[in-house]
Amino acid sequence: MGTTQAGGGATVRRLLLGTQLRKLREARGVSREEAGYSIRASESKISRMELGRVGFKERDVADLLTLYGVEAEHERATVLGLVRDANATSWWHEYGDVLPAWFQNYVGLEEAVSEIQSYEVQFVHGLLQTAEYARAVITAGGHVTEAEEIERRVELRLKRQALLTCDHAPRLVAVLDEAALRRPWGGPELMCTQIERLLDLADLPNVRLQVMPFGSAGLSAEVGAFTLLGFAEPDLADVVYLEQFTTALYLDKPAEVAEYRHAMGNLLADSLSPEVSRDLLHTVRKEL
Known part of the structure; x- marks a missing residue:
C-alpha cells in the first residue's frame, strides 16, 4: 500500500500523470486501442487512465513509456515517480465505508x-x-x-x-x-x-x-x-x-x-x- 497523503496531492498527481501519458501517446501517433493492446487492456482503460480516474500499475506505465519512445532513464524515472505518488492513500480513505x-x-x-x-x-x-x-x-x-x-x-x-x-x-x-x-x-x-x-x-x-x-x-x-x-x-x-x-x-x-x-x-x-x-x-x- 502507498503512503498516506494529506490534501489533494494524490488526486493532482493522478490527473497530471494521465495528462502526461495522453500527450506522449498523441505525440507518438499511437491510438488508444494500440496503447491498450500493449498493456493487455482495453481502449476504455487507457481513456480512464488518461483522465486520471483509475489507479496506475507501474509496469503498465513503464510499458506505455516504451511504446511512446521515452527511453531516457531520467525521463522514465520522473514519470514512474508520479505513479507511486498517484497511488498514495488519501486521508478520506478511512471513510470509504460511508x-x-x-x-x-x-x-x-x-x-x-x-x-x-x-x-x-x-x-x-x-x-x-x-x-x-x-x-x-x-x-x-x-x-x-x-x-x-x-x-x-x-x-x-x-x-x-x-x-x-x-x-x-x-x-x-x-x-x-x-x-x-x-x-x-x-x-x-x-x-x-x-x-x-x-x-x-x-x-x-x-x-x-x-x-x-x-x-x-x-x-x-x-x-x-x-x-x-x-x-x-x-x-x-x-x-x-x-x-x-x-x-x-x-x-x-x-x-x-x-x-x-x-x-x-x-x-x-x-x-x-x-x-x-x-x-x-x-x-x-x-x-x-
Whole structure:
C-alpha cells in the first residue's frame, strides 16, 4: 500500500500523470486501442487512465513509456515517480465505508483546486454547513438511517471544511438561493446557528457569498445546482460537478465548462452583492 497523503496531492498527481501519458501517446501517433493492446487492456482503460480516474500499475506505465519512445532513464524515472505518488492513500480513505466511489473523486478534486464556484438551490454548500445542519440534511435524505453512519458522514463533512482555512486555501465563490436559507432544516434554532456560521465564513478573505433573492427572474430559474472547480496547474482542465441522487456527473470538455462558467457569471450578476447578501442574512436570522 502507498503512503498516506494529506490534501489533494494524490488526486493532482493522478490527473497530471494521465495528462502526461495522453500527450506522449498523441505525440507518438499511437491510438488508444494500440496503447491498450500493449498493456493487455482495453481502449476504455487507457481513456480512464488518461483522465486520471483509475489507479496506475507501474509496469503498465513503464510499458506505455516504451511504446511512446521515452527511453531516457531520467525521463522514465520522473514519470514512474508520479505513479507511486498517484497511488498514495488519501486521508478520506478511512471513510470509504460511508463515502460513495463517485463522491471520492469530488473530495479529491475539491482539495486540489485553486477556486470553487458553486450555485446551491436547496442546501447550504457542504463547506459552509454546521455540524447540526449537516446532520439534519443527511438524516432527512432518508437513505441513511444508522446513527453511526450519520455521524461519520457529518465528521467527514466537517473535516473537508478545514480546506477553507488551510495555508493554501482555495477561493470559494458561493451563490446561495434564498430558498435554502428559508427552508427550516431542524428548526429555527438550528437555522439561526447556520446563518451565523455563514456570516462568520463570509468574513474570510477567500470566501465570497452572494444570495439569489426570491423574485429574481432570469437564468436562476433555469439552472440547477452545480459546482465549478478550477485548478492552478495549467495542464489540468476545469471540471463541472453535477450531483444527483445516487451518482454524479463530471464535465471537463472546454465547451461544456465554458457554458457553466458563463452561467456562473450571470448568477453572480443577478444575485445580491456580498454586502447586501449579508444584510439579508441578518434579516432572515431575525425572522426565525
